[in-house]
Amino acid sequence: MAPEPSTEPRIPLNRDRVLRAAVAFADESGIGSLTMRKFGESLGVEAMSLYKHVANKDELLDGMVDVVFSEIDLPSAARDWKPAMRQRAISAREALSRHRWAIGLMESRTSPGPATLRHHDAVIGILRAAGFSIAMAAHAFSVLDSYIYGFALQEATLPFHTAEETAQVAQMILARFPRDEYPHLTALTLEHVLQPGYDYGNEFEFGLELILDGLERALVNTG
Amino acid sequence: MAPEPSTEPRIPLNRDRVLRAAVAFADESGIGSLTMRKFGESLGVEAMSLYKHVANKDELLDGMVDVVFSEIDLPSAARDWKPAMRQRAISAREALSRHRWAIGLMESRTSPGPATLRHHDAVIGILRAAGFSIAMAAHAFSVLDSYIYGFALQEATLPFHTAEETAQVAQMILARFPRDEYPHLTALTLEHVLQPGYDYGNEFEFGLELILDGLERALVNTG
């Protein structure tokens, strides 16, 4: 009853809309500027109205991480386990790269949301169907997710994201200490990182294939 | 409260002492309770006195992470690359496990401290001496560190750290949804996680050996 005045095309908020708006806000302004007041203002509501949809800020942050997880492709059960795991790893990295604040939130996260649980369930299901024992499926899950999250964390930590920024930052760091204090780090920076076309993101696939090959070997040897 | 007795010799603060005290404070009370005021109070000084030793709170957090890195064993150049990398990985995990707040801080970290740089330099040096090409040393560095950090992140994220907590939390999560909603996750939890003696930390070595073996293979094949 009591319909909204149609002159005001105000779409009512709900939990889902709040979470998606918060993700967009963090993408644009950084998680550090996401305060209940400023975020509320961006939606045209008072901060206190947000508490209608989330119990508190922690729950908002939990929900945001779950939105990011929902963007990760569920691994396809129609494919062999290896391409399925490869695709979901790449998809996970892309999602965490689109929302760089997400990985830093995971440490303080209290409880996994439905998208997270659904994703974990699908991964375990595919590994089990491929013949991994329960223990080996747990091993595989652990090493793959650790790698994905750790890589995302390193990418988020990098203070540069373009070639120019890379050069600038590397020069600045190198200039801060005598050249012979960290000789190997200096050499690797000069001869590798500062070479044209360098992009740390390209390192992801090397490690991913190394791990997938290792898991294949473990599956063949011991199930 | 509890004003310092003027008879007690007051050891003057310096940057190093402040950083170490902050690490101990975060270990005990959690990084969430580390405010400049409360931390200052724990040292018997006003919050403003801390700004004598660190420019701001961000610099304090940066310094704390560097203290954690300084606790990681530098990899020994006297050993073969594989045992050297294994030992430093285990040492890194232990340090990050002792100071669980540290991994969550890394994402917002602005610039690496001397302990971090020294550590990176030693790792690259050992890999190069073992015959890894520059590109392959960069690959190895990336996959090893991603794995270590990601594992630490997952461990810090786990809402349980003892067997009883594990059982409690698992039961609670399982109770939250119908048993057939996440069947594989449920099965793995019941048949693996809730079995006596389960400790997620034990998963670390499986992935570590898998990665070290993969790197050895890559070294033999391509340098």
Added chain:
DNA sequence: ACCTGAACACCGTTCAAGT
């Protein structure tokens, strides 16, 4: 029954006033 402005108990950081 709902909404929200004001208030509360905090933050990090600045700075003028005091020694």
Added chain:
DNA sequence: ACCTGAACACCGTTCAAGT
């Protein structure tokens, strides 16, 4: 020249008062 209490501009969250 140093130190620090008070102040400033924020926070997340509560709640009584108003509709």
